[in-house]
Amino acid sequence: MSPVTPPKVNIVINPPDAEHNYQTVSLEGEIDRDTLPSLREDLEVFLASFQGTNLVFDFQDLLFINSEGIGYLSDIHNRFELLNKHVFIINTSARIMDIFQLVGLNQIIPCVNSIDELLAKIKIK
Amino acid sequence: MFNWLTKKLTRKITLVLLIMLAALSVGVYFYTELPHEFPAEYVLFALGGLIIIFLLILHQYISRPLSVLTKQMKYLLTGKLYKKIYTNRIDEIGIIAQFFNEVTENLESISKRLKDAQRMASELEIASSIQQTILPHESPNIPGLEVVAKTRPAVEIGGDNFDFINRKNNTFIYLGDVTGHGAPSALVMMMANTLLNTYSEMYDNLYDIVVNTNRQLKPRIKSAMFMTMVILKWDQNTEKLTYLGAGHEYILVYRVATGVIESIKTGGIALGMVPDNSKLVKEQPIDLEKGDMVILYTDGITEAKNDAGEMFGIDRFKETLIKYAAVYGPEGVAHHTSLDFSQFVGEAEQLDDISLIVMKYTGKEIDAGSAANAQTKTTQWLENINEN
Numbered sequence: 001m002s003p004v005t006p007p008k009v010n011i012v013i014n015p016p017d018a019e020h021n022y023q024t025v026s027l028e029g030e031i032d033r034d035t036l037p038s039l040r041e042d043l044e045v046f047l048a049s050f051q052g053t054n055l056v057f058d059f060q061d062l063l064f065i066n067s068e069g070i071g072y073l074s075d076i077h078n079r080f081e082l083l084n085k086h087v088f089i090i091n092t093s094a095r096i097m098d099i100f101q102l103v104g105l106n107q108i109i110p111c112v113n114s115i116d117e118l119l120a121k122i123k124i125k
Numbered sequence: 126m127f128n129w130l131t132k133k134l135t136r137k138i139t140l141v142l143l144i145m146l147a148a149l150s151v152g153v154y155f156y157t158e159l160p161h162e163f164p165a166e167y168v169l170f171a172l173g174g175l176i177i178i179f180l181l182i183l184h185q186y187i188s189r190p191l192s193v194l195t196k197q198m199k200y201l202l203t204g205k206l207y208k209k210i211y212t213n214r215i216d217e218i219g220i221i222a223q224f225f226n227e228v229t230e231n232l233e234s235i236s237k238r239l240k241d242a243q244r245m246a247s248e249l250e251i252a253s254s255i256q257q258t259i260l261p262h263e264s265p266n267i268p269g270l271e272v273v274a275k276t277r278p279a280v281e282i283g284g285d286n287f288d289f290i291n292r293k294n295n296t297f298i299y300l301g302d303v304t305g306h307g308a309p310s311a312l313v314m315m316m317a318n319t320l321l322n323t324y325s326e327m328y329d330n331l332y333d334i335v336v337n338t339n340r341q342l343k344p345r346i347k348s349a350m351f352m353t354m355v356i357l358k359w360d361q362n363t364e365k366l367t368y369l370g371a372g373h374e375y376i377l378v379y380r381v382a383t384g385v386i387e388s389i390k391t392g393g394i395a396l397g398m399v400p401d402n403s404k405l406v407k408e409q410p411i412d413l414e415k416g417d418m419v420i421l422y423t424d425g426i427t428e429a430k431n432d433a434g435e436m437f438g439i440d441r442f443k444e445t446l447i448k449y450a451a452v453y454g455p456e457g458v459a460h461h462t463s464l465d466f467s468q469f470v471g472e473a474e475q476l477d478d479i480s481l482i483v484m485k486y487t488g489k490e491i492d493a494g495s496a497a498n499a500q501t502k503t504t505q506w507l508e509n510i511n512e513n
Contacts, residue, residue: 033305033476067353067424071304074398075349103353103372104394107405 009035011042014058020119022054022088028061031069040072047076053085056115060091070103077109090115134187134216141182145175190218194225201229249308256311259318264502265289267296268361271487273455274504275463276480284310284352285423285478286318290325297325297334299356300482301396302373302423304349310478313346317396321356331358331369331408335393339371339402351395355421358408364488366419369408371396374424377443379450381416386443386450413486418450418458420484425477426466432473437466455483456502 009029016023025046031039047055057073065073077087089111092100100106112118129136149172156168193210200207207229210222264273267289276285284303289296301317303310320338328334335356342352355373359366368376370391378387393406411419422442429437445465449458459481466479 066428067302067304067351068349071349071351074351075347078348102374102390103351104392104398104405105372107394108399 009039022056023052024056024058026058030064032066056088058091070105269364269489271455271485273459273502274482275459278478279475280307284314285480286314292325294361296359300421301352301354303352317352335369336403339396342397343400346397351397353395355391366411367408377420379418415488418485421482423480425479429470431470455485459483
C-alpha cells in the first residue's frame, strides 16, 4: 500500500482590474469532500469583502472538482445574481469542462477559455 | 505565607504540632521554673487535653473530608447517585475533591453525548428504513426490457436514488444523484422521488414531469444542493425508449452488433440548480436493437479511488462493461462489474453512494433461456460471488 498525498486546494486572489471591472480568483488543486470545507471558509472571507461586480474564477490549475464543489459554485452564482453581480469561469481544462457540461453548470455560469475571450465575448460592465 | 501553609496537609499538621509543642513547653517552663501551687496531675490533664484537641483537629480536617470523598467515590463506582463536593480547600484533599468533580462532569458529558449518539443512530436507522422502503428492493419485470439495478449508500442513508414507475403502457426509470450524501441528500432524494412519482401520474412525457419536478424542488432545497438525474421512458407498446437528462453522467449504450459502448451526453441541467429549466431540458429518443444494453450509473462508481488514490474512471468502467456485456445478461454484467469495482477499490473507504442500472432490450417475445432466468433480482450491491 503506497502512501496517498492528501489533496490540497489553494486560492490565489489577484488584484482587481479597475479598467475592465473584474477580479480574478484562481483555484488550484483539487476540490473534493476533504478540501471543500476549508476552501469555502477561506473563499467566504473574500466574498464578504468583495466590492466589485464581476468575479472571474480561473481554473487553469484546477485538477478536480466534485459535485459538492459544483454545488458551491452554483450557490455563489445564485447569491451574486440576487445582488446583481456576476460570476464567470475561465481556463477550464477539457476534463473539468466535461463535468460542467454534464451537470449543466456552464448553462448558468459562462465558461470561456481566457480572460481575453471573456472580455471580447461578454460585455462586462 | 498563609497559602504556603494551607497548600500541604503535612505543613498544616506540622503547624498544629508546633503550636501544641510550644504550649507544652510554656506549660513545662511555668511548672518547673515558676512557683506554683497546683498538683502535677493538672499538667497531665492539660497534656491529655492537648492530645484530644489534636485528634479532634485531625478528625475535622482530614478524616471527615476523606470519608465524604470516599463515600461519593463509592457511589460513583457502584452506579449510585453521587453529589458534587464543594470545598474551598487548596490542599491535597481540595485537589482530590476538584478532580472528583471534574471527572464526574466529564463522565456526565460523555454519557450525554453517548445518549445523543444513540438517539441519532436510532433516528438514522429509521430514516434509512424509510429510504429503503422508497427504493425498489427488486428489479422489476418490464415487458421488452430486462432490468437490473444495484445500489449501495456510502453511509446509512444516501443521495443516490432510482425508481421504476409503471403508468399504463409506459415505464419510467430514473436514476438520480443528490450532491453529497447522508441525511441532507436523503431528504432531497425523497422529495424528488415523491415529485417524480406524482408528476408521472399527471403527465405521460418526460419534459413535463421533469420541468414541474424542478419547479417544486428548487425552492425547497439549499442553494448549494442539486440532484443530477437521467430519466427514461419505455413505451411498452411501441418498444421505444426516450430519455431526458438533468445534468447526469453519460448514458452508456452497449451495441450488441459492434460490441462497443456509445456514450450519450444526457445534457440538460441538474434539478434544483435553476428555478426554471424548461428551456434547458429536452426529451430525446435512443434507438435500440434487440440485445443492446443501456447502462445508467452515478459518479460514485467512476470517481471511486483505490488505496493508491487512483480513480476507477469512465474508461475502466466502460472496458469492464464491454468485457461482461459480451458474455452475460444484465444480471451478470451488474454482478461482475460490481466485483471488478470492489476488487479495484480494495479496502479504500467508500466516499460516495454508488448505483448501477443495466437494461437489456429483449423484446416482448423473450427466449426460453431469458424466461428461465426471470427470477427475483435484489437491488443490493453485492461484494462477492457467494452473495449472489
